[in-house]
Every structure is written in structure tokens, then in C-alpha cells.
Amino acid sequence: MQRRSLLALALATTALATPTLAADVPEGVTLADDQSFTYRTLDEFSSFDPQVVEDVDGSEVVRDLFEGLYNQDAQGNTVPGVALSHTVSDDNLTYTFTLRDNAKWSDGTPVTAGDFVYAWKRAVDPALASPYAWYMELMSIENGAAVIAGEMAPDALGVSAPDDRTLVVQLSQPLPYFTKMVSHATTFPAPAWVIEEHGSEWTRPENIVTNGAYVLTEHVPKERSVRERNEMYWDNANTVLDRVTTLTIGDDAQGLTRWRAGELDMTDIPAGQYPALAEEFPTEAYALPRLCNYYFNFNLASGPEAFQDVRVRQALSMALDREVIVERVLQGGQFPAFTFTPGATAGFEVPDVPMAAMTQAERDARAKELLAEAGYGPGGQPLSFTYLYNTSEAHQQVAIVASQMWKQKLGVEVELANQEWKVFLETRGNQNYDMARGAWCGDYNEASTFLDLVTTESGYNDAKFSNARVDELMAQAKSSSDPQPLYTEVEQILAEEMPVIPVYHYSTNMMLKDEIQGWPVDNVEQTWYSKNLYRVAE
Incomplete structure (x- = not known):
């Protein structure tokens, strides 16, 4: 997102003009019958819980399973997620987000502002001991530091939901890049009713309820995880990939071997091998x-x-x-x-x-x-x-x-x-x-x-x-x-x-099959969403 002064946003509704994210398939492209994507990760994920996950690979999965207020487009610009827009007060301390009315959880429950309030209070609650609690403090949310330190109760956090479609965030000081921070996993909503029923096991495939484009259907620790289309997702009609599989392969060379064999669509390039692979596979070897x-x-x-x-x-x-x-x-x-x-x-x-x-x-x-x-x-x-x-x-x-x-x-x-x-x-x-x-x-x-x-x-x-x-x-x-x-x-x-x-x-440094299109090569954060990818016919 290009930097804009908060002063220019004061009292004005910020409607994000960039279209909401969805797979953008060019005219004339023939899609493959099999809309699947399989890629490799080095290690097991830290968690599928948005308030607990702390690693890059885990966050990539969580972005598929859950959706926050805002997302990023292929260039890294901020675009609507569950929130359509926001307003900022004259003193740049109060952000009011307007949520879309068609967002649903995978069990059919509407996504509300209260789900964000619950998640944000959960993130700062010492009882959860979130490894990313400090991130909420960096967001300058009112009373965040005191809650994290155990000096105030989580209910004191400066976030509220006047109604189901309105989320109000009170800051302790102006923060020019605040809206950039709400595309991070820690700020994603969480289903209170599921967490209360299943506790720490709420992210298991048989228990999890998500509001993102995908649901978790299989997870074998240190081996594989599978996520499939969430039919309840508000933009499911524009999602193309049906199934995303992550394989945990702890050896870069083995990952490349399996990519060559066609078992993987994407894998990391082993150290030192990019020049040779770029010559051998000029359209599939990337250094971004x-x-x-x-x-x-x-x-x-x-x-x-x-x-x-x-x-x-x-x-x-x-x-x-x-x-x-x-x-x-x-x-x-x-x-x-x-x-x-x-x-x-x-x-x-x-x-x-x-x-x-x-x-x-x-x-x-x-x-x-x-x-x-x-x-x-x-x-x-x-x-x-x-x-x-x-x-x-x-x-x-x-x-x-x-x-x-x-x-x-x-x-x-x-x-x-x-x-x-x-x-x-x-x-x-x-x-x-x-x-x-x-x-x-x-x-x-x-x-x-x-x-x-x-x-x-x-x-x-x-x-x-x-x-x-x-x-x-x-x-x-x-x-x-x-x-x-x-x-x-x-x-x-x-x-x-x-x-x-x-x-x-x-x-x-990655090897990405030509059949997989829609990768955000121009986003320096490399923030990608499976819902924006698609497989073309060979």
C-alpha cells in the first residue's frame, strides 16, 4: 500500500478502491480440470491458530484458513478482506471499520465484529501466552501493554463492537501504518464457540471452523496437511483452486527431486543451485x-x-x-x-x-x-x-x-x-x-x-x-x-x-511449475493466498 498521511484520512471514509482479492484468470486461458496445488515446506508448522502461529510457513496456511480485516493484493497494496472500509477520527486515535454483511464461518455462522473483539482480547490475554502478544502492543491499541503485562483485564483492551458490522479500535497514540498491520494473522478473527468447546484441540481438522477461503481437512504432523475450498466463504465463486496440499520435506535436495518428478508444484531451491536451475528451467526458477x-x-x-x-x-x-x-x-x-x-x-x-x-x-x-x-x-x-x-x-x-x-x-x-x-x-x-x-x-x-x-x-x-x-x-x-x-x-x-x-x-528462491499462475511476484513481502492462484491446462 502506498503511504498516505493519516491527516488526509481524518473523518473521511477510506474505501479501498482496489478490487477485492480473487483469482484473476485472463481471457483465453484454459484452466486445468485438476485445480490442485502441492508445495513443500521445510518444517512442521508452529500452529494453525491465528493468535498462536509464529512462523512464516504456518502463517501462509493460516491466511488460507482465516481472513482478517484487510488483505494484500499482488503488489502488496491493502485491499478489503472482512472489512470493506474504515474511518479515522480527527486526532488519528479512533479507527472504525465497516464489515461486509456476507462473511460467514465454515459452519454457516455469520462473521461479526464481535469475533474480532474476541480474537484481539485473546491475543493479549496472558492466559494464552501468545508468542505474538507483543505485536498487539506494537499496534498501539489502548491498554494493550497493560493487559499483556497482567496489569489490566483483557476486557480493557481498546477494541469494541457497537454492532455486528462495526469494529472500533482505540489507539493510545497515532500510528501512521496501523492499517498495514491488520493483514497479519494475529489480528484475524477467532470462533469463540469452537474454542470454548474444544480448547487447545480446536484447530484439529475434525474441529476447526474457519472464515477464510479454505478449511483444513487433513493434518499429519511433520508429514502433510490438506486444505480444501470453504463453500461458505463469501467469495467462493471466484476461488479456483479446490485443494492445497503441503508436504513437510526436511531436505532441500529431496524437495527438488520430487519437484522434478512432478510430485510438487513448488519447492525451495537448494543453496547454490539457482544459476544452473535458472538456465535449465528459465520460466520456472525464481529469485525474487x-x-x-x-x-x-x-x-x-x-x-x-x-x-x-x-x-x-x-x-x-x-x-x-x-x-x-x-x-x-x-x-x-x-x-x-x-x-x-x-x-x-x-x-x-x-x-x-x-x-x-x-x-x-x-x-x-x-x-x-x-x-x-x-x-x-x-x-x-x-x-x-x-x-x-x-x-x-x-x-x-x-x-x-x-x-x-x-x-x-x-x-x-x-x-x-x-x-x-x-x-x-x-x-x-x-x-x-x-x-x-x-x-x-x-x-x-x-x-x-x-x-x-x-x-x-x-x-x-x-x-x-x-x-x-x-x-x-x-x-x-x-x-x-x-x-x-x-x-x-x-x-x-x-x-x-x-x-x-x-x-x-x-x-x-523457488521452483514454481508453469501451470500454476497468479503468484504475486511483485509483492516484496511475498504474501500469497491460494485463492488467487489457478492451474492452467498443460
Whole structure:
């Protein structure tokens, strides 16, 4: 969505002019008889519960099963979902959403504003312990922080439903990008009657009730999940795909083999293989810029004592040759990162940081000096630590190359450890690591979706970095008409303090069969919905 000032929206109804999302099949295209789509994921999903899901792959499924106030189109613009429009008060603190009258749950129950109120209060309720509760606080919803902290009851959250078609949200401060945030899974509605009946088992295929374009019909953990058309969905007539199957395949090479065999319509490209595959399959191999970063977390809470010395952190960052990682290891159009926020982020200007202007030889020389000054390396104390990553061939290759660079240049010994995704998330979240892989894909297209992660209270500040100035700057940015200078200063503080090592900014590397059409290649967030895809006849 193009950035627009809230002042221009004050007291005016914002009717989203872009047509509602639906599969847009061009004239003359012959659709296949079999309207199915099968794709591969690396790991088991964290959850199908919109208020609990915390991973990218899981969120892709949840977007099919549930629909929020607004969606995204193929370019990343905001378009109607359950809400048709909204108004904003003069002080930019009150948002009033008007909901469509034909939205239904898969059991035929109408979708109401009360379903959103229930879901949002549920998301901030400490009893649920949602891993994304902090996201609701970032949305600046009135009393959100106090409810999450257990200081107020969930009913105090600034969200209400005067009637079934009206949702009112009260903010504690103006937030220019608020409407971008309501296409995120955490803000999707939830069926109270189903959750109350089935508890934590409400998302099982035999129990789940959804309001999105699809329903979950099968789920075999760590193996497969199937979702099929929701006949009650308000725009079911314009949905083309009948069935979407996700296969969990933990090996990139095996995924590619099965794609070649025709068992998969989409799979990730193994690290380093994009150039060859693009030559072999020029219309089916994709390398698309994506709003994600890849970084290494230092455990500043309970990790090695050496990590408390900023010179050690700086040395490890400088000795990392990012060009080698993206150009020789990954080879998929990724971008070397010296800032936390990707340059593809809307409205963000990548600031100058000293390390980015240096040659790799200069960085290596400075890294040796810094490590020696800190008392480590040749002539000083030996430095060793464990690097933790979630199981993946690409993550393993990056880990091996990074550890070799540190050993060869600095004499640092690194033990590599990998864990299955859910175990990894728990281990990292509990600070049971020395250094750990980190990655973040923007929840909305604005720099704060990345920089909020390094604030003291962020739920995903896995490094446990705390800087009062960063907290102050990010608080100011939320209501600033021009937050770029604030973001620049935050990035410069990160470059100096180095609580995390930015490694690269993502590119989506995938193999997608020509028969599958409608993929949003121009959406830098890569937010896709199965209802917008279709299979053409071969």
C-alpha cells in the first residue's frame, strides 16, 4: 500500500478502491480440470491458530484458513478482506471499520465484529501466552501493554463492537501504518464457540471452523496437511483452486527431486543451485527480492562472557565475508547486509555505516585488532562457542562457511549444533544458546517491523539487547511524520553495539511449475493466498 498521511484520512471514509482479492484468470486461458496445488515446506508448522502461529510457513496456511480485516493484493497494496472500509477520527486515535454483511464461518455462522473483539482480547490475554502478544502492543491499541503485562483485564483492551458490522479500535497514540498491520494473522478473527468447546484441540481438522477461503481437512504432523475450498466463504465463486496440499520435506535436495518428478508444484531451491536451475528451467526458477533479513544472535543474557565485550562482537561481524556467502554459497540473488533493515523496505533509506564502506581486507585486519584488544585470539585467551541453527541444508552451509572464516582469520573455534524447528524456537527463546541463527520477514512493509525487534521489551529480542536510546527512538518513530532520521540513528547504534550480526537480506528462491499462475511476484513481502492462484491446462 502506498503511504498516505493519516491527516488526509481524518473523518473521511477510506474505501479501498482496489478490487477485492480473487483469482484473476485472463481471457483465453484454459484452466486445468485438476485445480490442485502441492508445495513443500521445510518444517512442521508452529500452529494453525491465528493468535498462536509464529512462523512464516504456518502463517501462509493460516491466511488460507482465516481472513482478517484487510488483505494484500499482488503488489502488496491493502485491499478489503472482512472489512470493506474504515474511518479515522480527527486526532488519528479512533479507527472504525465497516464489515461486509456476507462473511460467514465454515459452519454457516455469520462473521461479526464481535469475533474480532474476541480474537484481539485473546491475543493479549496472558492466559494464552501468545508468542505474538507483543505485536498487539506494537499496534498501539489502548491498554494493550497493560493487559499483556497482567496489569489490566483483557476486557480493557481498546477494541469494541457497537454492532455486528462495526469494529472500533482505540489507539493510545497515532500510528501512521496501523492499517498495514491488520493483514497479519494475529489480528484475524477467532470462533469463540469452537474454542470454548474444544480448547487447545480446536484447530484439529475434525474441529476447526474457519472464515477464510479454505478449511483444513487433513493434518499429519511433520508429514502433510490438506486444505480444501470453504463453500461458505463469501467469495467462493471466484476461488479456483479446490485443494492445497503441503508436504513437510526436511531436505532441500529431496524437495527438488520430487519437484522434478512432478510430485510438487513448488519447492525451495537448494543453496547454490539457482544459476544452473535458472538456465535449465528459465520460466520456472525464481529469485525474487523478499522483505526478510538473516542474522546471527549473540546471547547477551547468559552466553559466553566474551560476548559482553563489544570488540569481540565487532570482530566476529567484520571477519564475516558476506559477499562469499551470497555469491558463492547461496547464489540466489541475496543481498549482503550491514544494516538490520532490508533496503527493499518501503520508505526506508539505507544509512551509511562504517563497516559497509570498508573492503573485506580492511574488515579482516580490523577484526584481528579488535579481538586482540579484547584479549582473545593469538597471544590471548582462546575463544570458542557453539552456534545453533534450525535443521536445513542452506543454514548448515552458511554455518560451516561462517565458522571456517572465524577459525581461519581469528583462530576462533565454533561448534555447530542444529535442532528441529519447534525445538530450536524453544531453545533460542529460553536463551539456551551461545550464538543462534535469526531471521525475520516483515509483518508489514515499514522499517519498524524489523527495528522493533531490538527494543528491550520485544518478544523476539532473542539477543536480549537493551539500549535506552534505541527504545526512545523507536517510541518516537511510532508517531513521527518522518521516522527515517530516527531509524538511521537506531541502525547506527546497532552497527556500533552489534548485538546481532546482519548477514544478508533475502531473496525468495523457488521452483514454481508453469501451470500454476497468479503468484504475486511483485509483492516484496511475498504474501500469497491460494485463492488467487489457478492451474492452467498443460
